[in-house]
Amino acid sequence: VIERRLIHGIEDGGSSGRLRRQTGMLPPGDFRNNIAALSEAEGLMTRLFQYRFAETGNGEGNELGGHSFGNIFITTMAAITGSFEMGIAESSRVLAVRGRILPSTLENITLCAEIKQIQADGRTEWKIVEGESALPKADGQIERVYLQPAHARAYPEAVRALLQADLIVAGPGSFFTSVLPNLLVDSIREAICASSAVRIYVCNVATQAGETDGYSVVDHLRKLEQHAGNAFPVALANRNYDPSKPPSANSTWVTLPAGDAPTGFRIFAGDVVDSARPWRHDSAKLATELMAAYDQLRAEQRSNP
Numbered sequence: 001v002i003e004r005r006l007i008h009g010i011e012d013g014g015s016s017g018r019l020r021r022q023t024g025m026l027p028p029g030d031f032r033n034n035i036a037a038l039s040e041a042e043g044l045m046t047r048l049f050q051y052r053f054a055e056t057g058n059g060e061g062n063e064l065g066g067h068s069f070g071n072i073f074i075t076t077m078a079a080i081t082g083s084f085e086m087g088i089a090e091s092s093r094v095l096a097v098r099g100r101i102l103p104s105t106l107e108n109i110t111l112c113a114e115i116k117q118i119q120a121d122g123r124t125e126w127k128i129v130e131g132e133s134a135l136p137k138a139d140g141q142i143e144r145v146y147l148q149p150a151h152a153r154a155y156p157e158a159v160r161a162l163l164q165a166d167l168i169v170a171g172p173g174s175f176f177t178s179v180l181p182n183l184l185v186d187s188i189r190e191a192i193c194a195s196s197a198v199r200i201y202v203c204n205v206a207t208q209a210g211e212t213d214g215y216s217v218v219d220h221l222r223k224l225e226q227h228a229g230n231a232f233p234v235a236l237a238n239r240n241y242d243p244s245k246p247p248s249a250n251s252t253w254v255t256l257p258a259g260d261a262p263t264g265f266r267i268f269a270g271d272v273v274d275s276a277r278p279w280r281h282d283s284a285k286l287a288t289e290l291m292a293a294y295d296q297l298r299a300e301q302r303s304n305p
């Protein structure tokens with residue numbers, strides 16, 4: 001259903017961060033996850049791509065410890081082909097990926113955040129945090145995220161894909177560190193707003209510790225509007241939850257508003273939760289609800305050209 005997926009890795013921790021520092025290439029982690037998700041290769045090949053080498057506990061150096069095989073594969077392919085985008089394309093070909101995986105930018109950017117902290121005496125303090133891996137550990141409320149450098153150039157193929165799309169979907173995923181960073185690239189956000197496609201934001205079913213603690217659907221939408229304007233006027237959210245039974249030990253349900261959606265937004269609600277892992281979406285349920293919303297919105301566009 002979704003032919004193209006737009007992502008951009010800005011990780012600075014773990015295997016991706018180590019490769020970023022050692023090679024100067026874009027961190028491959030998000031790309032690896034997308035390749036694995038869209039691959040039609042046999043299960044063994046996908047498992048191989050996601051395999052992570054174990055850390056040793058004997059105190060000796062272990063260069064492979066913690067690295068994902070897929071991250072190393074993509075980094076090597078980029079070196080062989082001469083560019084990161086060609087490395088992604090060839091890795092996708094080897095793993096029989098349906099569609100294309102496109103970066104939002106090829107620039108070496110850093111995700112930063114303004115964090116608000118309420119002190120024991122009631123005072124409010126602010127601090128700036130740099131690096132994706134530092135944000136969830138910042139011990140405060142994320143008020144705003146931004147990129148350094150501020151005006152990264154968009155990848156032209158990504159802009160072209162957005163302008164030609166029939167449906168553009170943002171999410172689900174870590175709100176401040178995976179979803180919003182793509183929309184902070186100026187030309188990507190502008191292309192989404194200029195596109196004639198149906199544009200739907202998929203809200204997470206559960207909060208994420210350190211990022212969206214206590215967030216409702218409305219909280220997500222207000223922050224989305226703050227960072228990306230009217231890029232996504234339609235949201236798809238989960239309605240299958242029991243407030244008395246949290247989805248996991250460190251999360252709560254992302255609840256629907258009691259009344260109307262905030263001004264400027266329209267909310268579609270459906271059962272999209274994974275019953276076995278209630279903090280995540282069920283991919284089949286989500287695809288069904290997305291296409292139902294798409295069909296309804298397209299029908300309305302045709303009747304009101």
